[in-house]
Amino acid sequence: MDRETLGQRIRALRIRQGVSQAQLAFPELSDSYISLIESDKRVPAPSVIELLAAKLSCSPTYLVSGVSEDVVDELRVTLDYAEIALQNGAAAEARTRFAEVLANADAVALPEMLHQARWGHALALEAAGELEESIAGLRALTAEASADADLDHWSKVHVALSRCLRERGDISASVQVAEEALRHLIAIGADSTDAAVHLGAALLAAFIERGDLVRARQLADQLIDRAERIGSPRARMAAYWEAAYVAEVRGEYEEGVTLAERALALAGERPEGGLSSDPRNLHRLRIAYAGLLLRARPDQAGRARDLLTRVRSEINTSAAGEIDVAWCLTELARAEIAMGRPAEAVELAEQALDLLGDAPRRATAWALTVLGEACVRLGRRDRAVDVLTRAATHLEEMESTREAAQAWFDLAELLAETGAPDEPRLAAYRRALTCAGV
Numbered sequence: 196m197d198r199e200t201l202g203q204r205i206r207a208l209r210i211r212q213g214v215s216q217a218q219l220a221f222p223e224l225s226d227s228y229i230s231l232i233e234s235d236k237r238v239p240a241p242s243v244i245e246l247l248a249a250k251l252s253c254s255p256t257y258l259v260s261g262v263s264e265d266v267v268d269e270l271r272v273t274l275d276y277a278e279i280a281l282q283n284g285a286a287a288e289a290r291t292r293f294a295e296v297l298a299n300a301d302a303v304a305l306p307e308m309l310h311q312a313r314w315g316h317a318l319a320l321e322a323a324g325e326l327e328e329s330i331a332g333l334r335a336l337t338a339e340a341s342a343d344a345d346l347d348h349w350s351k352v353h354v355a356l357s358r359c360l361r362e363r364g365d366i367s368a369s370v371q372v373a374e375e376a377l378r379h380l381i382a383i384g385a386d387s388t389d390a391a392v393h394l395g396a397a398l399l400a401a402f403i404e405r406g407d408l409v410r411a412r413q414l415a416d417q418l419i420d421r422a423e424r425i426g427s428p429r430a431r432m433a434a435y436w437e438a439a440y441v442a443e444v445r446g447e448y449e450e451g452v453t454l455a456e457r458a459l460a461l462a463g464e465r466p467e468g469g470l471s472s473d474p475r476n477l478h479r480l481r482i483a484y485a486g487l488l489l490r491a492r493p494d495q496a497g498r499a500r501d502l503l504t505r506v507r508s509e510i511n512t513s514a515a516g517e518i519d520v521a522w523c524l525t526e527l528a529r530a531e532i533a534m535g536r537p538a539e540a541v542e543l544a545e546q547a548l549d550l551l552g553d554a555p556r557r558a559t560a561w562a563l564t565v566l567g568e569a570c571v572r573l574g575r576r577d578r579a580v581d582v583l584t585r586a587a588t589h590l591e592e593m594e595s596t597r598e599a600a601q602a603w604f605d606l607a608e609l610l611a612e613t614g615a616p617d618e619p620r621l622a623a624y625r626r627a628l629t630c631a632g633v
Contacts, residue, residue, distance in 0.1 A: 199261055201244075202235040208251045208258075209233075219250055260304035270296055270308055277315055284510070286322035286517075293319055310336075314348075318355065324517040324551070326363045333359060337372075342383060342390075350376070350390030357397040362518060362556055364592060366405045373398035392422050392430035396437040403444050404557065406600075415441040432461035436480060439487065448491030455484040479519060481506050486526045489533055496533035503527045518558045521547035525562045528569065537572035544569060560589040564602060571609060579609060587626065603627035 199207070209219050216233070217226040223246060231237040239247070241255075248255040254264050277292035293316035296302055302309045317332035333356040342349040353376040360369035373394055380391045395418045402411040415438040422434035435458035442451035462477055485499040485506075507523050528543035544566035551559045563586035570579035583606040590599035607623035 200235050201238075201259060202233040204258060204261055205229075205247060205251070206233040208253065212251065214250075219247070256305075260301075262301045262304050266299075266301050267305065267308075270299060270302060270305065274308060274311055274315070277312075277319070281315060281319055281322065284322075286319050290316060290319035290323055314352070321355070321359055321362075322517070326359050326556075330356065330359050330363065342379060342385065346385060346388065346390050350393055354393050354397045357394075357401060361397075361401050361404055362558070364556060364589075366401055369401040370398065370405065373401060387421060387425060389425065389427050389430045392418055392425065392427075393433050395421070396433045399437045400440065403440060408441070408445060411441050412445070428461045432458045432480075435461065436483070439483065443483075443487055443490065448487055451487045452484070452491045455480065455487055459484060475519070478506050478510050478523070482519075482523050482526055486529070489526070489529055493533055496530050500527065500530035500534065503530060517550045518556070521550045521558045521562060524550075525558070525565050528562075528565045532565070532569055532572060537569040540569035541566060541573065556589070560586045560602070563589065564605075567605075567609075576609070576612075580606065583609060587623075591626070600627045 209216070215226075216229040220226045220229045224243070228237065232239055232243075244255050244258055248258045251258070254267075256267055257263060260267075273292050273296050277289045277296070280286075280292060281289035293312050296308065296312040297316060302312065313332060313336060317329050317336065320326075320329035320332065333352060336352045337356055340349040340352050353372060357369045357372040357376075360366075360372060376394050377386070377391065377398060380386050380388070380394065385391060395414060399411055399414045399418065402408075402414065415434075418434040419431075419438055422430040425431075435454045439451045439454035439458060442448070442454060458480055462480055481502055485502045488495050488499040488502075503523060503526055507520075507527065510520055510523055524543045524547040528540040528547070531537070531540040531543060544562050547562040548559065548566070551562065563582045567579045567583035567586060570576075570582065583602060587599055587602035587606055590602055603623050604627040607620050607627060610620040610623060
């Protein structure tokens with residue numbers, strides 16, 4: 196059934212209260228203006244809506260939407276509860292509550308609430324590991340978002356879409372989303388903003404996954420320069436964080452540690468403790484920092500393990516999704532290997548894989564790689580070959596050519612050590628060379 200228009204609603208309320216157009220208009224408006232509004236030939240300004248709502252003894256929200264204040268309050272409470280659940284790491288509960296709002300017929304008449312519910316629902320789906328559904332929701336939101344109306348939110352939606360595509364392994368699409376968004380910002384003169392830095396960070400992460408390290412390094416330098424010029428701590432934190440990632444994949448681990456420490460300081464904490472306004476990003480940054488410590492300073496594996504253990508205890512009470520939890524478990528497994536405890540590493544890597552399922556994701560490939568290394572340390576060669584083959588195959592399917600090449604090479608070396616027949620070993624070397632573009 197079609198809803199009443201604003202004009203029809205005003206007319207109905209006026210007649211119900213026995214008020215004429217002239218009486219409703221006096222003294223601020225004219226009766227002819229009221230007539231135009233009631234016939235939907237004029238759209239009143241927000242200030243006029245507030246004035247008419249007061250005269251008709253109703254809320255401005257009801258006047259505009261036709262939804263009663265009781266229903267609006269109920270929807271607002273549900274949305275608030277969903278947001279809290281998402282921030283506390285209860286992704287399934289958040290998804291259910293956001294879906295309740297989306298299913299409410301009255302939400303259609305409340306566009307701001309409806310948009311908030313769709314955005315929250317997409318993030319809850321991501322946190323629950325349901326990337327396909329999250330991507331579908333985010334694509335719809337990016338199609339409707341306006342950089343002119345709300346630049347910060349427009350950027351967040353595009354960053355989230357690029358991130359989810361990357362997590363799913365669709366690297367080309369991830370790059371395309373971030374590149375097109377950045378081109379749009381340049382076109383409207385908004386390239387020296389926080390939004391541009393965060394989109395650049397998303398593009399940088401996709402470049403790294405694709406193995407395009409030359410462009411990644413160039414973009415990392417540009418991001419730091421841009422963030423320093425902007426001066427925003429949030430933008431500088433994102434730039435340092437992604438630059439640390441570039442340094443890591445280039446094997447420049449000490450530089451990566453330094454950059455990650457700068458990012459942590461800007462997040463409002465020292466590496467050993469503190470608070471941040473965004474717990475999910477803080478947890479991710481701590482995990483990345485611990486991983487860099489493991490690579491740059493193996494003698495500090497115990498410190499990295501302690502930090503990761505603390506993150507693991509806190510991460511379940513934040514908006515972290517299954518992928519973040521699995522990443523933490525995988526880095527913990529890596530720390531256990533560095534400390535000479537491969538059996539504990541196997542258990543942690545298997546926990547990560549149980550969370551992730553069989554989908555070919557970056558996090559799955561990382562966990563398989565660590566599991567393979569732990570199996571090698573335990574002398575379980577056959578299982579190591581199996582899981583490393585799965586890791587390499589996942590990475591190749593996800594266009595992560597650099598990491599896929601390394602995984603195939605590691606597998607070939609393992610096969611050589613175990614005295615495997617020449618054909619599978621040579622096949623692994625050939626796959627490594629193909630992924631490397633040789």
